[in-house]
Amino acid sequence: MATAALDVVTGSILRAKLASVIDEMATTLMNTAHSSRISTARAFACGMLDEDGQVVALDNPLHLASVARTSASVLDYYRFQVAADDVFVTNDPYGGGSTVQYFTLLAPLGHGDDIVAYLAVQAHLSDIGGVVMGNYHPTAIELWAEGARFTPLKIVVDGKPRRDGFDTVVLNSRDPEGFRGDLDAMLATIAVGRRRLAELIDEHGLASVQAGMAAAVDYAERRLRGSLDRIPEGRFAGEAVLDHDGQGRSDLAVRVELERSGDGLRLDFAATDDQSAGFVNSPTANTIAYALLPLLGLLDESVPLNAGLLRPLEIVLRPGSLVDPAYPAPTGWCREHVGFEITEAVSQALARALPEQAGLGFASRALVFTVTKDVLIGGVEEQLGVTDIGALAQTGAPATAFADGWGQPGPSSFGLLPSIEELEAEVAASVVRLEYVTDSGGPGAHRGGLGTETVVRFAAGSRERLYACVAGVEHAQPGNQGGHAGGPVSLAVLRDGEEVEIGTLMQDDPLRAGAEVRLRSAGGGGHGDPRERPVEAVVDDVRHGYVSVEQARGVYGVAVDAATLALDPTGTAALRGGGGG
């Protein structure tokens, strides 16, 4: 491709313009999409690829590897059979995807007789068959139980939609309208991307736009390699453990060894445990996406997300392991678990190399949702919709060397908390409580962010069935550098006053009228010795109710008067010993 030398200024201008094309695509998608998963939770990514199919711009780090790999396999499949106005669709976890709910549309952009670029949209769609609506099936042991697998399919040929292709895709969804709506929104998004990029080319000329693309990729690569320089020589191991896989197997470990190789980085996952019979397996693209996250923490927002970020990485995966499973293993939960474990393992390793980087990784997300089931004539069941309770919880971010933990941990921070008002309008449930849990932040010189307690009550006449798969109950979020662990996850159902701990797994449990589901999310781990936390900070925490008087005394060694919430200096001095205060 043409790599006309490009002056720095034009280069950055074009980079910005390419990014703006992506923004417009994203806006279009959010404004036209049918489901709140896309419009609110932003479970999607829009991207642009150059004529060789390498990602030059993307708006969601969680999808970088997936968009790259999916596009690669689609283009490889249709090599020599791509026409300017075609559109391809796929959701294949074993073709560069992650889970069956995530559909990718890929479309070439024609210019003259050539195809000069591609546009891609990847989004979480409502349902694609399988056993459980929404395709989170905690006890699936094969991909087909999670949903239909769509290997690459040409649904638009030369601008003409293939009716049978569309019908087949839509027919396999329990939510044909919503599904079709989102699919149309994705097509509209593609159209916008095509138009904008075409305009860009008309404005600047093909050669310089392509040069701009190349420059953007090179730039990202340069920036990452640059930051990798800080990593000392040597091998640094990291490990993260997932409680269970829903199939009775516990303590599944993701292990990585991190090592400089030239001016790149080698991530070796060979020591990771074997793949699971359950739905916690992470296909390669997903693995790479989550392994990349802690490294992005080394960079700032100004670095564009594109193929350049993948170039410095050499990622070693052992086929048949949790991070490179063999078809047809189910993958349904991999975007949380073992996705988060992958991130955690890498950040552990990174923390060993660069101690100040500690605490970038950990996140956990409980899979807790209900499926609304209508009962038709003769007791025939129709699954109507899904209420994602897990999305109403916020995991506490870990504390770092620089600050207390606050908000969500980086990896899961991309999606926004849904608006409770919107939610209550949609479903037959009311949110009774959503607030921080006292003492759930891992104590430390820097305190971990607090976990939340979410309580949802289901109205009388509810047709909800509860599904859950919860991790982090056994393995609370660990602290760093002497910091303590954060509070554990817990899930309970309250029925007429009495509280039933759900434990880790629940399938198709009918919630009786008035039942309440209570989910406590994990608190972030602390950083540094709690006794070194400034006394005022502890006192503030107690005032704000982040920390209890008991924990202040017992763990932080700070005495606070329970009635007045005033500091008791002498008591504190006694607790913290000589040098305190």
Add this chain to the structure above:
Amino acid sequence: MGYQVGIDVGGTFTDLVIGDGSGALFKTKSPSTPGNEADGIVAGLTDAAAHYGAGLAAFLEDTDVIVLGTTVVTNLMLEYRGANTGLITTGGFRDVIELRRSYREHLFDIRLQPPHPIVPRHKRLGVHERINYRGEIEIPLDEDEARAAVRRLKELGVESVAVCFLFSFINPVHEQRVAAIVAEEGLDVPVTLSSEILPQVREFERLSTTMVNAYARPKVESYLHDLDSSLRSAGFSGELFVMHSNGGMIHVDYAGSHAVELLMSGPAGGVVAGAAVSSLSGYRDVITVDMGGTSYDVCLVKDSEPTSGTEAWVSRYRVATPMVDIHTVGAGGGSIAWIDEGGALRVGPRSAGAMPGPVCYGRGGTEPTVTDADLLLGYISAGYFLGGRMRLDEAAARAAIEEKIAGPLGMDVIEAASGIFRIANNSMANAMRHVTVSRGRDPRDFALCVFGGAGAIHAGAQAPDLGIKTMLVPKAASVLSALGNQLSNFKITKVQSFIRRTNAIELDELNAVFAEMLRRAEADLGDQSKVRETVTARYMDIRYVGQTHEVTVPIRSRTRRVTELNLATALSEYHDLHQQLYSFKRPEHPSEVLNLRLDLVGVRDVARLRSEPFGDEDPAAAAKGVRQVYFEERGGFVETPVYDGDLVQPGHLIAGPAIIEEPDTTIVVRPGQEAMSDHYRTYVIEIQ
């Protein structure tokens, strides 16, 4: 060299063809006497003796070989006149024969009666034993139980015993032990072991074949024995052989103990001769059709070799031994034309048979038949049927068709007759197409070799439907089976299941199995004094794993063993054969061998048929008159020349429309067709 006699005992006639070594043939036809076939044979031999100017005894003195084709097995089964038979089988599986893999001959007929039990349930005794698919003994034979079973059969007075155990084709030890016990218990009757008669996987097919053999064996043995002795008492001192279903001849005592292998003994000869005669005329790929009174037999001949198959049924019993692959439809000269409730004109499957026969035979038949239509349309002549030996009643035929068909359908009698003719031809043509297509062939690549009394009347109208360009009618068309018997070689066929993935075949093991099969074949061939040379052909039945239909693949081995290369070649040829037969191949898909097959052919010296030089083209000398013959393509009756077959000389060219009357055959040369008598007096008819 003495006389070589081929005999075909049919239901109506007994045909003989005698070769005297000069290459010239003598043919004779005499009526059969059901129940006492010897009479017809002796009558025929007497004719022959007269022809050669000798007395019967003297003639038989000089006869060194008689080859008999017989329908005795088929008849036994049709009339269920077999022996009182008992079965000993694996305990827990005594009803396999009644379950019959759920075969029912008619899909929607709930009143279809069950097949006649040739071995009723109380004579089917199970004994504890079990051999698994590896040939290992899972449950040892319970000898006491076996002994008790044998005693029970003795009480029941059985005249023949069949033994069939699961997986005996891999390990026959239990069956052999039972045979021994039968002897020990002094039950002095023939014993048929499934592991000997058909050592091949699939218990239902093997069991049914074994039972039919046991059922037919005693009667066939005595029949052949009686025949042999009556011939000898008449002075015969040569050897009597029997035509085998596989198209080869076998010794008379082997024939008796392997009765089920004689199922196609009758028709096989015709196919063998058809193949031989056609190849003399230069055609190696032919479809042979034999149209008789009640049936229409179709067989494919490729490279002058009749194709063989294993799909036969007789009287609703499955017979899976390899035999000449003859497909029979119930359509013949005797097939009855009728009008069904819906007002449709139908022909067959009911037949007037030989008795009473068509209306025109004047033997009391009242239902109009195909032959009656042929007569009205002028294809056969009332005065020259069977060379004039039988006079046909045209008026009666016309009346029957008028009353039963034309009247009800409101058409004139000739239209009706033509309708009968066309519908009969159509079903015969469809049968031919079915045979070719279902065997992966295209009829257009074949010539049509026609024989049997009425074949040459109809075939000319069928060939164009199938896109067939050439039709052959042998001079000996009416006695072709006998000719085939007279020409045939020795042939023993052996099958042995040998189940392996093709990528896991041990060459030595394979050769060992083939060697054993060859040993048994040579034993069955017996005295080889008449054999000039023996030829061994080996085959493997192969299929893609998952399929249930096997393709038989020849192994091109020139020695007594299969070499690495032979095997490799055969395995790769399998895919191409599959492609050719079934339109696709999947070399990447695993395949497996199921059975090994071996043919041992003992070639004997038979005088080649004599080739005669061409004379004048003009057939005028053979012309014997004209008559009105109906040709649909000409829109009605056409004045048509009639030729006397006896006067037609090699080289004569006869343009259609024309009729050639051989003593026992009528040949219709339709407009646009052209017949010529070639060097072997075979009529070669070219079709536009």
Add this chain to the structure above:
Amino acid sequence: MAVDVIFGEIVREYFETVAREMNTTMDNTSLSPVFNEAHDCSAGLFFYDGKDVSLIARANAEPVHIYASVHSVEGLIRYYRNDLADGDVIMVSDPYFYGSHIPDWTVMKPVFWNNKPVFFPGIRAHMIEVGGPVAGGYNSDARDVWQEGFRLAPMKLYDRGELRRDLLDLLKANNRQPEIMEGDLNAMIGACRVAERRVIELLEKYGIEQTLEATNYILDYSERRLRAAISEWPDGDYHGQAILDYDFADTRDINVECTLRVRGDEVEADFTGSHPQTRGYVNSRPGNTGSWVYSMFSVVFDDIPINSGFFRPISLKLPEGSVVNPLPPAPVGNSTICIGNDVGQATIKALEKIVPERVGAATLDLVVDTYFGTDNRFPDNPFYVSVEYFATPISSGAAYGVDGWGAWSTPHCSLKLTTVEMQEIQYPVLYLQGEYAKDTMAPGRWRGTPAFQMQRRNPDGCTVIHCIFVQGCEHPLQGFAGGGSGDGNYCILDYGGPNERKVTDLAFLYPSQPGEVIFFQSGGGGAWGPALEREPVSVLADVVEELLSVENAREQYAVVIDPERLVVLEAETEALRAQRSGP
């Protein structure tokens, strides 16, 4: 007219031969035993006059497919009405998109003449694997249709002769045995191509007008004959009922009601009153329901050629939301037999009231064991799925003038039993028994077929997962005209072992142990006529053949037999019968 009759017959037989050739092609080229051994597929030749789709010829095969395939082909043609080209090959299976249940795929190829599609050869076949949560496609846990497998909307697999490989790969991606599925699909397409060639030959020979004339003759002929027959029936309403044991979920005793309303030369089959659709996967879509109704008429009129003309005088009334016409997304997976069979029984029981002497056992219930696992003998590809037809072979019973015999009932006998030897070679199992059982025949003037009992042992060293479905235990196949009903189906797990358990409905995903023996009984069809009217000599024959005990001869037939000499004691018998039939 006159010429039509002859020419019509010629063309009919030609078309029938074409259909036969299609089946032969399937037999010879498919990979799954369900086709080449069990023949669970069927070929048809269809015709589209621009308005209606008609079946003009079919080959002997699973009759439950026959009408259903008309339904599917009709749907396909409607779907692609404006988008058909020479060289297209199209297919469909979805139950709510012209299909019956997901595993029954219909493949069809339009045959063009003068640039117009006129004839449509089609093959309908039961695919052994269709993805979805459970291998083999029988998911009794299914509560909606998505849980039953990959849903196939109409699909153009070949577009103007060119394979759309992305569609093919999509099908393979949703299948546990993609290689076999592709092989079978090729066989289906091959069969359609064979038919296309032959139809073109016919058109070349006779031209379109004459051929269409003959086609209409063929259809009218069947219609004429059926109307003639029906008009001889007295007008009136005739009712029949059948009950399904269980829907494999939580509903039992599911009734199907059929009222045949005979008016002049037409019949309406009205299923009003049939059970509402249920949660389990036994709901029967109209295509399947219709097939069972028409099959029963074909049994009564077994000599009338089956084609759309035959369907014309018979109309269906199927209440929406009932088991015979469910609404989406009701699961339907097992309906081709469960409910299907009951639709058949209700229909033929209604026909019994009109023409008792023409009815008899003609339906099919099941004890089916679909089992899967790994076979260590073939390490390269150990996974297998086996649909055990050998567990369930006896549904045949009596009809007027004939005792029950054989295995599957007319007209389902195109299904072939696999052989013990082949099963044991292909799958890691050992059969210990497979034969008729004494004293199990439905008693009647013409008795039913004895029940079939089978024992199968697992190999050592591997467990097998079973999906065992049993019907007809509570409500066995019914008898006719006073004849008794069948002995009923059941299965016994760990037969003779410590965990012996009798199963009369369902054992889903049951893991059997190494060496475990499982027992099956397939109970046989019903009898015809009162047992007391059975000829004593026939009763004796059954005793001699060890199918009936002397006690039951007396008990069921009031025939007294000397157990030693095995002769009927005339006097005692007459006395006993007199007493039994007395008041």
